[in-house]
Structures are given as C-alpha cells and as structure tokens.
Amino acid sequence: MAETTGKAGKSKAPNATKRLRLGLGIMLTLLLVVGGKLFLVQGLDVGGMAEAALNSRMTSAILPAERGSILDSRGTVLANSVIRYNIVVDQRVNTKTDSYKRLEPQADGHDKLVDVTRDQAISELASALGMDTNAVRDAVTGAKPYYIVAKEVKPDVEDRISKLQVPGIVAEGVSKRVYPNGAVAGGVVGFLQDGTTGQAGIEQTQDDQLKGKDGKRLFEIGADGLRIPVGLDELTPPQNGKNVKLTLNSDLQYFAQQAIQSQADKLSAEWGVIIVMDAKTGNLLALADTNAPDPNNPGLVAAKDRGVRSVTAAYEPGSVEKMMTAAAVIDEGLASPLDHFTIPPTYTVDGQTFSDAFTHGTEERTLAGIIGYSMNTGTVMAGQRLSKEQRYDWLKKFGIGEAPDIGLPATASGILTPPDQWDGRQQYTVLFGQGVSQSTLQTVRAYQSIANNGVMLQPRLIDSYISPDGTEEKVPAQPSRQVVSENTAQQVQDILESAVTEGEIKDAGIDGYRVGAKTGTSESPCDDGKSGYCGYTASIVGMAPMDDPRFIVEVVLQRPKGSIYGITNGPVFRSVMSQTLRTYNVQPSTGEPARLPQYAK
C-alpha cells in the first residue's frame, strides 16, 4: 500500500486501533467474568446447586427379595408368596378434593375428560373393594397422611381401583404367604408372624434360607416420574430366598392325617400321631398329627396343637421297647430267638413283681413268643441277663436320649437317666419301655436300624435347597452307625414277622406282603403336675415288606377312652402301610414268611 500521508491519516488510524483495542478489552473482560462465573458454578459449585439438583433427582428404592417356597418331594407347593396390595389413602388430599377430572375411554375409542365428584369416587371405590360406602367414606376422611383402607387386595381388584384414579389413594405392593395344601403338613410347614418371620415349623428353622437378601436401586428420576436413562443407576440385585424341598409325600401325608384323625375321633383320644419313614434312606414320608393347624389361619387350633407332636411329644413308649431288649440280648449272644423260657404267671426278681397284660399259667415260651405276645415277665427274664450298664448302653445305641436333628423346632430328646440313678424297679421296667421316655420319631429311628440290616440312618426331613437359579443342593446325609450286626437284625426281623404271623398282632397283616410289627401299650404319666399314671398310650410300629424292609409306619394314640385291651391300632397301621406300598409300587412279597414258634417244645 502507498505510504499514508500526513497527520490526518495518523489521527484516524490510532482512533481505529484504539476503538478496536477498547472493544477487545471489553470483550476480554466480559469473557473473564463469564469464565470466572463458569469456574465458580461448575468448578467450585459455590451454593451447592449441583448437589441440590442431584438430591431432588436421586431416589433409592428397596427391591424386596422374594421369599422362597417350601415344596414336597414331588415338587408340590406347600408354601409360597404371592403379590397383594394394601390400598392406602392420604386423607388430607382426599378430603379437600371435592371433584376431579379423569380420562375415561368412550365407546368410540377416544378418551374423554370427565368430571367426577368425591361421592361418586367413594361409591365406586367401595363397590370395587366390596366394602360398605360409609365405611370407605370414614376411612378416607380425616387428617392422616397414611391410612390403610383395605389390606391384601388381589391384583385384578387393584388394577380396577387404580383406573378410578381417586385422589389420595395409592396401592402399596406387599407379599402374602399362602399355603395351598392348608392343614396337610400344616404343622411341619409352619407359619409366619406379621407376614415376614417364621414362627413355627420349617418356616421358622429355615427362615434364613427362605428370606434371601433385599436389593437396592439408586437412580435418578425426572419430574414426570420416569427414570432418567442417562443418569446414575446403581443396582444391587435382590437375592431371592432359596426354595426348601422336603422329603414328605403330600398325598401320603393327607392319607395318614385323615387316618389318625378318624381313629382319634372314634376313640376320643387326646392326640394321635403317624410317622411313615423310608427305611433305606431315612427320609420321612409323612409326619401326621391330629388337629394339625392350617397355616393360612393358625389361630383356629389351640396353641398346643400348632407343633409337630411326632417329634416334640415324648412319652413312655411301653412294649415297643421290647424289640430293643431282644436285639440287645441277641447281639450280646445272651439269647437267641428260639431259646426256651419257663414263665410263671407273675415273675418276681429283686423284690419286684411283674405281671403280663393277660393272665396265664406257667408257660413254656421262646424269645420270639415273649415278643410276639408282648410278655413283660418274659422280657424281664431275658433282659436281666444284661447288666445295668449294658441296658443303658444299648438304649443309648438305639438313639434314646439323643434328639434327632431334622430341622423342626423343639425336637424332643426324651429322658434316659443314667443307670446309677435307676431305682430297684426302674432298672427292669426300662426293659419294657416304662421309666424311660422318647418321642415317636426316636422309636421309628430305632426300628429303622433293624429294618436296614443294623445300620441306623438319621431321619431326614429337608431333602435339598433349590437356589433361585435352579441349582439344587442336596442336604448331605448325617453319619450313619452300625447299631447291631446284620445277623442280629435279621433275627429280630424274623421275631417281628412272627409276631404278625403267629403272635398277637395278626390284624396288622397285609394281603400279598410280609409284614413285621410290634404293639405298645404304656401307662402315661399324668400331665398336670399330678404324680402317678393317667390313661394309656397305645401304639403300633411295623415294617414291610419283610423280604427287604422298605417302609416303617408307627401309629400312636394318646389316652384313648375305653378299655385299653380292646383297642387296637392294627387296622390303621394296615391301611397306611398298604397305601404306602401301593404309592411306591412295591412288588408283592416272595418267599416264605418267618414263622418262629411262640411256644417252646
């Protein structure tokens, strides 16, 4: 460019430059202000606005864990949880809203905004809930922010109520425990208190496994109530509870419960119990009690009926203990099933006199006959060959005084006092089951060792745990122990079979199958603090088929009315055992049934 000339140019240029510089300066200052404010707001966050905004967006929700189900051995559901709703009202909102608008779908497909009065809303709500209109009006009127109008409403009803859009009405999701089989296995399954914690039965002992762990969700929610997808979203998933699978067969459980209830009603007994056990595995197939509670409504039965008497009720077993005396003397080599005993009408030893349930003269009996006719005299004669310590040790070996661990609360261990505490009479009465107490499960466990060739397996009620993803972890079997030798077990089995074929218990026989059984009648100690005995406990325990025993059934009846000698549980045992053999398709017995002579030649 040609060089500028003169002063005029000089004054013009600096002005322009000056203006430019001034403008630039102002802009830079503004930029600095903006930048500084940006730094303050974004960087330092003076005034905590980001945090405040985050707080109003951030919500945490608890994701409740689903409680596990309780199943029987074939997968039938005995207990599970379903979704229900509590209809809750904010009374302040509802009382002050006299009318509101809601969208109602019309016949032509469009939605129309309709005015609804409070009265109409209340009457519609009342008809949806099936409650009286005035009762609903009382419930929604007031000043409370939270009031439950209806509890445990089904989802389809809740859906209809939500469509009504009554102001202030909110549906809260809750979980409800239902027991589809009701009183069948009711005491074993147990029930909940306040719908959350187990209070009896398996619900109580397995509460930790069933409960699972609640999860938590931290997320940002917009004003329209929708989760902001690009915002923070932390999820701790809930761990649902595990399902508990029991060994029970609910059909057999029903059959046994119905059978014992009929028998107890017929004989006006205080209570009755039936246990069915699989001898090969120790699995409990049925634990039947009279007056079993329905966990849906446990308050209907008396508190004393809400447990499982099969495992909690300890009583003096009586003659069923004679099997253990016979097994002890045979295993110790002190007697054999066909040994000759001369039995007087009453037997006196050490100043103690013992007599039998039936009067007889002097009889020549075998050991099999003593057991087959349930003779106290003969049992004392044979059993006194054992020392006191041996009698104690053998009872302990058969599990008396040792509580079985099957996962039910208050399992009885029974009472077996040490031998040095036995008095002159008790040292002999323990041989025939008086002066010692045990539960029905302990008796069945002792007989199971005889049925299983001398090997005692601990009873099992909980078969496995099924985690929410479907993997099944079986509960390992507790250690087994050899109680008697296989030979002894076989001989005792023959004695028990002969009691049915030749002895007194002929009504326990089942067509087509070989059965072994032992009855028990014991005097029952009085309950309410009185001394002495009140009434009897009648029981029968047996196993089948005797070619290779698979099942053990025991039937117990406490204090039946009427003459105890006319009462027999044989038919009940027979029907439950037949049903068990039929359910599991057991082949009819082959081979000759054992018929040990009851009288010695």
Next chain:
Amino acid sequence: MSTAAVKNFPIVSGSSAADSRPAGEPGGGRKERTPLSVVQSAPRKRRAPFVVLCFAMLAAALIAVLVLNISVSTAQYQLVELRAKQSSLTKGNQDLTQQVQNFEAPQNLAAKATELGMVASTVKGQIDLSTLSVTGKATPAVKGAAAGAVIPSPAVAGQLIVPPAATDAGANKSATAADRSATAADAGKAAADAASANDAAKAAAAAQAAAAAAAVPAPELHGGSIPVPKQKVPGQ
C-alpha cells in the same frame, strides 16, 4: 490492474501468442516481446463451502445427539410399558396357579370325589408285567363304612372352599372346624373379594359358610367379656 482495464486489451492466450508470429519467419533479428496478456488471477480461495461444511457437520452432530437421546428416552417409555405388561402377566399367572393348586389340594380332591359319589378302594390286585401273572383278588369298590374324619379345606383367601361332606358324629367335629375356618377366612376376605369376584361359586360357598356360622355355639363367657384364666391346682 483493475478489472475494468482488461477490456482495453485484447486477451491473448499464451499459445495463440506463439501462433501470432508469422510461421515462416526465420529467427528474426528483433527479439519479440512476449505479448502481454491478462494474468488470470488465481482462483480465489472459496471459503464458503468449507464454512457450510463445518456448519453442516455441527448440525449433523447435534441432530445425531438429539436423535440418540430421543430414542433412548422413547426406549425408556417402552421399557416401562413392557415392565408393566410383564408385571400384570406375572400376577395373572400367580392367580391361575393358585386356582390350580387349590383344586389339587388333597382334601379338596377327596371332598370333590365324595361329592361325585366315589369311594376309596380297599382291595387291589397286581399284574407282574414281566411274567404277566396276576396276584391278589381285585374286587369292585363298595361303599364301605362312614368316611371318617374330614381334613378341612385350605383357608386360602379368595379361593373356592369345597364344603366338606359331614357324614357322622365323628366327622361333625372336623366339619364344624372346617366351616368355622371357611367363615373366618371368608369374613375377613369375603368383604374384599365376594363382591368383586365374578365367580358365583365363591359367593355360594361364602353364603354356605355364613349359614354354617349360625350353627357354631357362642363361647361361654361366664358373665364377663374375657374368660377368667383357669389356674391349675395339682391334685384337683
């Protein structure tokens, strides 16, 4: 040189400049001056397309982000809708499963069978499939003695309660208990369910239970509202 001045000079391109020289002229003593021609100015740098491209890219980026956000938000709405659908299907499934379980409950099956006139069989025979031999003597079932005790129906709220068939005195105790259980369950829940349910049988069961409730005797309250606790004295 201004563009206006270009008009004054004929534009001669370089090649024609060479041709303007007579072809036959040998060498020529005088060096000819290269004819002047307007230098075509170099094509000005066209900034416009670049700027447009920049703006276009910016717009495209913004639109892409907007579209992405919209689609994610739409997907969120869809997700909520699908979750609601899943939830309602789960609840419907639970309800149906409960109905099935209610029918499968052993006591309900037994009661229904009794209603239909069925009896339990007591005799059976066996067929051995490997040897085709028949053992046992299977006879037709006959109506035997009274059915015995009746285990009450499960008192699940809102489910059909099959009224147990009370046959004899022994069964009456359990039957009353069953009716009471039906009443208690119904009284608490029928209010919530009876009117809303469209199952007529439920209402019938509720009515039956309500009628049976009248038969339940009132408890003996000894003139007060709460029974006095009974103290037990040993020996009495």
